[in-house]
Amino acid sequence: MFSALVIDDELLAREELIELLEETGDIEVIGEANNAIEGLKKINQLKPDVVFLDIQMPQITGIELLAMLDSDTMPRVVFVTAYDQFAIQAFEENAFDYLLKPVDTARLRKTVQRLIKADHVNDIDYAQLAPAQLDHVPCYGHNRIVIISSKDIEFAYSDLSGVHIQTATQKTTSQLTLKVLEEKTPLMRCHRQYLINLSAIKEIKLLENGLAEIITASEQKVPVSRRYLKALKERLGFH
Template identity: 60%
Template sequence: MLKAIVIDDELYAREELNELLVESQQVEVIAQCSNAIEGLKAINSLKPDVIFLDIHMPQITGLELLSMLDPVSMPKVVFVTAYDEYAIKAFEDNAFDYLLKPVESSRLHKTLQRIKLINEQKLEQPNYSPIISQKLELIPCSGFNRILLLEPNNIEIAMSEQTGVHLLTDSDKFTASLSLKVLEEKTDLIRCHRQYLINPTCIREIKLLDNGSAEIVTKSNHHAPVSRRYLKVIKDRFGLL
């Protein structure tokens, strides 16, 4: 049975689609989310086979959410919306399918059958085009019952800890809703350590250590370790010997 997440800011639309999926007896709805931030967290933690995603949502749209997903582990994405003018854009961004509201059970059945056929026979996904890594213009961060959208060039250091991925700016610390891997692929932050990314424009000092590693100091006096593996990459970027 397919594991699915439904993401839609309209409660009635979520419940209606959930009923159709339950009736199909082919899908287990493992989460329902009312916005993109909730959806992103659920996708990263629950690893669904498919997500049913509304396009027109406040703050972060479904199309923007799609661009934040890790292309390597991305589930199949079925857009569900009342606005058919987004269809071409949806397929350009590697959506698996596109359903118009109100969703008809017969049309949903066709989508589920296609997913089942691909999963069972490992066929190449229809309507698939190579993923182009688009740069993120805003990074969603959560905290204190609000959603913050942070510009990537304001980030000096991104680091992965047990409590999540944290972003350091010149004056504050934020918790990102994205993985380090996605941040590395879709921003200008570069890897300096297995658990750290650095904004190269914010580097003010590179302290070389005796063990062959180093430490970066940013313009706001934040510190980040540089492993031996990535030190050469950092040096090459700045033309250092």
Template identity: 30%
Template sequence: MQPIKTLLVDDEFSAIEGLRIRLAQFPAIEIIGEATSVNEALAFINKCMPDLIFLDIEMPGQSGFELVKALQPETYPAIIFVTAYHQHAIRAFEVRAVDYLLKPIKMARLQESVARVEENIALKSSKATMLATRESMNSPTLAHKVMNDSCAVPTEGYYVDKEKLVIQDGRSPTALVPFTDVFWVDAAGDYMCVHTCSDTYVMRARLKNLLHDTLPDEFVQIHKSTIVNLRHIQQLEALRNSEFNVQLANGKMLKASRTYSKELKAAILNKKRI
């Protein structure tokens, strides 16, 4: 494989330098430029056309999503978002990001991301070769068969393996998340963000199906779009209108709406009796 020409985009020089140091351990990565703003990054992209962009989201002036909007489809590089905020994860995958890394970046997660990029680039190369073969052979039927046999992508979604949630998002490697490690889950349409103490995983699923058919009884719905793991609730703070602030063991604060507060209190009391 040819070196992966890589651009680093972040408004903080220290973040760029830290990422540069980590990426030095990956022989396939060739850092060809750095940028601290969207405009600077676009000027570089138009000139050098990188294969991969490590992209911060919240930057002064314009966000990383605005950079993605400005990219041309025919030259669309692989995008790995790097941010301190988990709440942008669903939107990131909706714009076809390869991965979503939370700062500070763990080396194991960075290895996974680079592996995904390598696989994506190899897949694109394989497709290009097959298209060229189809043209030369003038046999669309044969090319279609080769594409189906060689470029199968795992089905998006999830399944359960004993005490783990196995998340498949069409990329590799698949994430195996023990139920005990899940703090809470929040939903946006057909996507779920599964939060552990330090990581966030995005998968395609329905909250109703996840709650009733997949997650064990220790998971309780506290809002129309939020499920929480009872084992990680540290305390409840009563609010007006029979609502609660739910504080988790990692410091995260969630709101329990009036509709689900009674069920939440009953579940906590029942867990204490057990």
């Protein structure tokens, strides 16, 4: 039995797919989401075996959501799409599984059989399809969801309560991991728990024992560990 999450902004399409999935007897739908931001949150919370992901959604598309997932913990993904045959051919050539709207029961059964045959092994390189860089990062702050431009982030850091994003004017919390932010945004590692945007650096104070401290454009302080100081200085042109 596979646990599944269905992400689709169309309520009727979502309900229909959930019903079809549960009728297979091999899929247990443990959650649903009506947009990519909520979908990302539920993927991290519920950790489903497979995600049925609509591609065309407002604000953040299914393809953009793909780039926000950590490759180390990523579930299998089945795309749900109304794309034309040219796009479908691209999915087939790269072994991405997909369902064409409206979902056909026989085609869904093939997808389920493929999941069973794969035995939970995620052998597909979704990076081929996902954007190399994230232009925007979804965040949460004071009972609201905000979409922050990647270039506006001064730094990001993690603590026991999660991953936090700091801009010049606000602090928010993100569902993205530091690893994804490091790989997909302009942020660079400067400490085990901190990432810095090089364009936000106003000053670097060299401290004792090979440590340093960054002062950002908005006068925020960011620690730099010995491990990352050399690479940081090299990126800034100091050798």
